[in-house]
Amino acid sequence: QRPKNFPPGPPILPVLGNILNLSLENPLKDFDRLNRLYGNVYSIYIGPKPAVVINGLKAMKEAMVIKAADFSGRPQDLFVNDVTKRKGVILADYGSSWREHRRFALMTLRNFGLGKKSMEDRITAEIQYTIKTLESSIGKTVSPQVMFHNAASNIICQVLFGTRFEYDDDMIKVIVQCFTENSKIANGAWAMIYDSLPISRNLPLPFRKAFKNAEICENHVFRLVNEFKKTRVPGEPRHFVDCYLDELEKRGDDASSFSEEQLITYSLDLHFAGTDTTSNTLLTGFLYLMNYPHVQERCQLEIDQVLEGKDRVTYEDRNNMPYVQAVIHEIQRIANTVPLSVFHCTTKDTELMGYSIPKGTMIIQNLNSVLREEGQWKFPHEFNPENFLNEQGEFVKPEAFMPFSAGPRMCLGEGLARMELFLIMVTLLKKFKFIWPEDAGEPDFTPVYGVTLTPKPYHMKVQLRSEQ
Numbered sequence: 001q002r003p004k005n006f007p008p009g010p011p012i013l014p015v016l017g018n019i020l021n022l023s024l025e026n027p028l029k030d031f032d033r034l035n036r037l038y039g040n041v042y043s044i045y046i047g048p049k050p051a052v053v054i055n056g057l058k059a060m061k062e063a064m065v066i067k068a069a070d071f072s073g074r075p076q077d078l079f080v081n082d083v084t085k086r087k088g089v090i091l092a093d094y095g096s097s098w099r100e101h102r103r104f105a106l107m108t109l110r111n112f113g114l115g116k117k118s119m120e121d122r123i124t125a126e127i128q129y130t131i132k133t134l135e136s137s138i139g140k141t142v143s144p145q146v147m148f149h150n151a152a153s154n155i156i157c158q159v160l161f162g163t164r165f166e167y168d169d170d171m172i173k174v175i176v177q178c179f180t181e182n183s184k185i186a187n188g189a190w191a192m193i194y195d196s197l198p199i200s201r202n203l204p205l206p207f208r209k210a211f212k213n214a215e216i217c218e219n220h221v222f223r224l225v226n227e228f229k230k231t232r233v234p235g236e237p238r239h240f241v242d243c244y245l246d247e248l249e250k251r252g253d254d255a256s257s258f259s260e261e262q263l264i265t266y267s268l269d270l271h272f273a274g275t276d277t278t279s280n281t282l283l284t285g286f287l288y289l290m291n292y293p294h295v296q297e298r299c300q301l302e303i304d305q306v307l308e309g310k311d312r313v314t315y316e317d318r319n320n321m322p323y324v325q326a327v328i329h330e331i332q333r334i335a336n337t338v339p340l341s342v343f344h345c346t347t348k349d350t351e352l353m354g355y356s357i358p359k360g361t362m363i364i365q366n367l368n369s370v371l372r373e374e375g376q377w378k379f380p381h382e383f384n385p386e387n388f389l390n391e392q393g394e395f396v397k398p399e400a401f402m403p404f405s406a407g408p409r410m411c412l413g414e415g416l417a418r419m420e421l422f423l424i425m426v427t428l429l430k431k432f433k434f435i436w437p438e439d440a441g442e443p444d445f446t447p448v449y450g451v452t453l454t455p456k457p458y459h460m461k462v463q464l465r466s467e468q
Ligand code: HEM
Pocket: 089, 090, 091, 092, 102, 156, 269, 270, 273, 274, 275, 277, 278, 281, 337, 338, 341, 342, 343, 344, 403, 404, 405, 406, 408, 409, 410, 411, 412, 413, 414, 416, 417
């Protein structure tokens, strides 16, 4: 029985709740189906736990922006909380620890160059390694999967640890492998079973792999932090880790929520959030650009015009590239990289679109329902950069563009991600032509489900544009 005035939803089974209403492999279609059946605010039970699913711009804005404080908590009793030992910022509940850590990261990102030339220089420097990888594959086919993960990982590693890692570095290979696995496990069938059947939690089931992966990553970062501690000069931070250690010292014994354990999970949080998202967006982008060659060519035309006589692109150039901007935003809209955002939770008894929602209810944002909402987009269901262009061909960003979510929990790395996507896409499109290999058959645009959506592995053929 749902509580009085609770959002409607499918009939609830004892113990299982609604898990049979959802495909455990990929529930996104089910979320959309239930949206059509029960409206923009509906509820499902994950085992005994109620969750409210929010769809469409109007409801999303009411929850995340207008009633932000009521809807900005994070559930604390899920599989992912146990895996991360309730540390870090992504899953921290709404409160002073989250607030202080979020503020700290935003400030540190700024100090290390976000919004300034220095971050641009770091990104541009990293792209040279991607270019080298592509140059060595001219005329051949290449799998971009690892390449984009490496590039995005190194960009965030420069901020976190002040260093980039060679693409075959064992430590970073293991970390990237562990969290790409965990991203799939965390939204998958076994995590759902872990969440709905507490009795299963201590059994040797496949979800144990995620705990092992997390431990491997923690050990690696623990060792790195200890190395940095040996060489750091207090007050002269070289990177995020040093800044955090300075902050710990400044706060002294009553360091409040800051601790070395927090630092380790926080670094992993930022590394994961900064790598898997940007790289999967890039993977989706190139998949579409190869299969919509006229879009790729029009981008290149604009890039050639704007960058004529210049040897490299700057972030500032985006203001003169409305079409490229439209394409990158359309890629993000279609990629729907973090489809269910990160689960929220109500911080007090509240209301949404007239329904009553008690404190502690899990909130699931169906971002796809906004990114493809009819009435918000000119072409909601097709890949078409016109979604971001007005009649004069100028770039416009509709309110329903919400891949980073909205409100106080909105993605903390949006600025960095947007800078990376623009500089990487433009630099690569300026130099190379990307071709869908003749023997690759029809492209499969259906992504693999997880916390992040990943295109199915594909290959691309690369040509130097100057040799066309
Ligand atoms: C295309 C790239 C990216 C996308 C689509 C994306 C998307 C998201 C989304 C949907 C959320 C959840 C927001 C919510 O709960 O309401 C989020 C949170 C977060 N993202 Fe990103 N993100 C991207 C890149 C990055 C990068 C580069 C970083 C690292 C600097 C980052 C760091 C974070 C953090 C730390 C949070 C948690 C914020 C909090 O709980 O307060 N993200 N991101």
